[in-house]
Amino acid sequence: MTHKSIAGIDLGGTNVRGALVTGNTLGVIRTQRLNSRGSIDEVLADLFAFTDQLIDRSVASIGIGVPGLVNVREKIVQDVVHIPAWKQVPLQAQLEDRYGIPVRVNNDANCFALGEYYFGKGRGAGSLVGVTIGTGLGSGIIINHQLYDGSNGGAGEFGMMEYLDHTLEYYASGQFFQNIYQTDGSVVFNAAARGDAGALRKYDELGFHLGKAIKIILYSLDVDLIILGGSVRHAFPYFSKSMWHQIQNFGFQNAARSLRVEVSQLENAGILGAAALVYPVAS
Amino acid sequence: MRISISDTYQSMSILCAGDLIRYLEPIAAPLLCVASGDTPKGMYAALVELIHEKKIDTTHWHFVGLDEWAHLNGSDQGSCRFHLNNQLFHPLGVEGDKIIFFDGRAEDLQAECDNVEDFIRSKGGIDVAVIGLGMNGHIGMNEPGTPVSSRAHLADIDETTQKVGQKYFTAAAKLDRGVTLGIGSLREARHIMLLASGSKKAAIVQKIVTTAPTPVLPATLIADHQNICVYLDKEAAERSVKKNDP
Numbered sequence: 247m248t249h250k251s252i253a254g255i256d257l258g259g260t261n262v263r264g265a266l267v268t269g270n271t272l273g274v275i276r277t278q279r280l281n282s283r284g285s286i287d288e289v290l291a292d293l294f295a296f297t298d299q300l301i302d303r304s305v306a307s308i309g310i311g312v313p314g315l316v317n318v319r320e321k322i323v324q325d326v327v328h329i330p331a332w333k334q335v336p337l338q339a340q341l342e343d344r345y346g347i348p349v350r351v352n353n354d355a356n357c358f359a360l361g362e363y364y365f366g367k368g369r370g371a372g373s374l375v376g377v378t379i380g381t382g383l384g385s386g387i388i389i390n391h392q393l394y395d396g397s398n399g400g401a402g403e404f405g406m407m408e409y410l411d412h413t414l415e416y417y418a419s420g421q422f423f424q425n426i427y428q429t430d431g432s433v434v435f436n437a438a439a440r441g442d443a444g445a446l447r448k449y450d451e452l453g454f455h456l457g458k459a460i461k462i463i464l465y466s467l468d469v470d471l472i473i474l475g476g477s478v479r480h481a482f483p484y485f486s487k488s489m490w491h492q493i494q495n496f497g498f499q500n501a502a503r504s505l506r507v508e509v510s511q512l513e514n515a516g517i518l519g520a521a522a523l524v525y526p527v528a529s
Numbered sequence: 530m531r532i533s534i535s536d537t538y539q540s541m542s543i544l545c546a547g548d549l550i551r552y553l554e555p556i557a558a559p560l561l562c563v564a565s566g567d568t569p570k571g572m573y574a575a576l577v578e579l580i581h582e583k584k585i586d587t588t589h590w591h592f593v594g595l596d597e598w599a600h601l602n603g604s605d606q607g608s609c610r611f612h613l614n615n616q617l618f619h620p621l622g623v624e625g626d627k628i629i630f631f632d633g634r635a636e637d638l639q640a641e642c643d644n645v646e647d648f649i650r651s652k653g654g655i656d657v658a659v660i661g662l663g664m665n666g667h668i669g670m671n672e673p674g675t676p677v678s679s680r681a682h683l684a685d686i687d688e689t690t691q692k693v694g695q696k697y698f699t700a701a702a703k704l705d706r707g708v709t710l711g712i713g714s715l716r717e718a719r720h721i722m723l724l725a726s727g728s729k730k731a732a733i734v735q736k737i738v739t740t741a742p743t744p745v746l747p748a749t750l751i752a753d754h755q756n757i758c759v760y761l762d763k764e765a766a767e768r769s770v771k772k773n774d775p
Contacts (some may be wrong), residue, residue: 261728337718410552411548411758412756425756426756427719447556447557
């Protein structure tokens, strides 16, 4: 049993990445492009081809994270961002039929939270929320050592909440720069790195909105630990001050005082977390 | 384009003031573009009340006036600046150096336009533009025919607008020209709040919300802005919404 590996797969919008996880060791990361415009079967064929290459005889199970809504109880991938054809895909059954080993499928933000819980800043924590801040705002919730994904797999979608005149992720994710300033997040990031005052002001604003997002999470779940992932986490030094300024006036001062906000240091939390889907405690 | 319909002019004004505060709150030193006129007047009253009641610090706010009549400035009763002084700047105690406003009495009005655009640029752009909708679809003094790319400019005023504008003056005023931010200037604002109230605006509101962008109706040229909300009271919306009554 200890020598058995798990294949952890992170299905993205444009490519699929994966590795074998053996104990605490992450194997070589493999990447393959994905024809995300293809039909259900064409995307599946890409995924099968990738998985064929990835797994070997040591693999006892497969965990896979997808950027979309996954109904874990009914074992159906309902909807995937960036892969239009993927609606109501029985992905778990398809992979189990092909490989004859147990498969677990879940949302990618849930995998991120699990990855942090087992391998990252969440080790030792009982409860945490992993917040992925990229082009959107997603989250994975771990409460009392268990992933909580809700009755239909939709728990933790804080980014979809109505906020100001749009949704929370319109303002509190990488979209913000395009939506409000008609500029690309990477341009602002590079300018902020040079100390550009205008860019730093934009990050102050983003931090304000992220602080609001974190307060929503605190009011909902009252966790002590929030771990930030996604590409925008690299800009943490630029937005942390205004983010904390927002959190300071949280209604329950004890919750604000005990809160830790950490930035993920794992480059492959999604793959690790996908593998962790098959751990007994998570499933 | 989002459309918000309030039951009364009063409730529309309060809603606008609250939304404006929420848009500006995340920004350390926001720049607000303000229009004068009967429609936003109620919003300014509500805004002043809200700011005082919630003790909101506005000392870092900057203001730019949307437009002004040629030959007039704040010392003239009935000018745009005069009304905004009374409705907004004085009640909030805004310091003069936080406000940039077209001086319609200036000899070189093109230099005024350049000044205002420079000020906006130096502040990193307009965060929220509050704009009223004119009877002929104008915004600011961008009358029908103004191109979408226009910047601050000296404008000829449409006859309709000249007639309507008389209501702000006690004696007959010459209102044939004005200085205004252009449609291109306004499109660069982060948020646009377009306001219209009263049944006399119902017909033009209906045109604006149903017509594809055209210079004939200047307000349609900002209708596709990513973050625009049109605030209406029930009367201004009466031709644009389906009646729920049987």
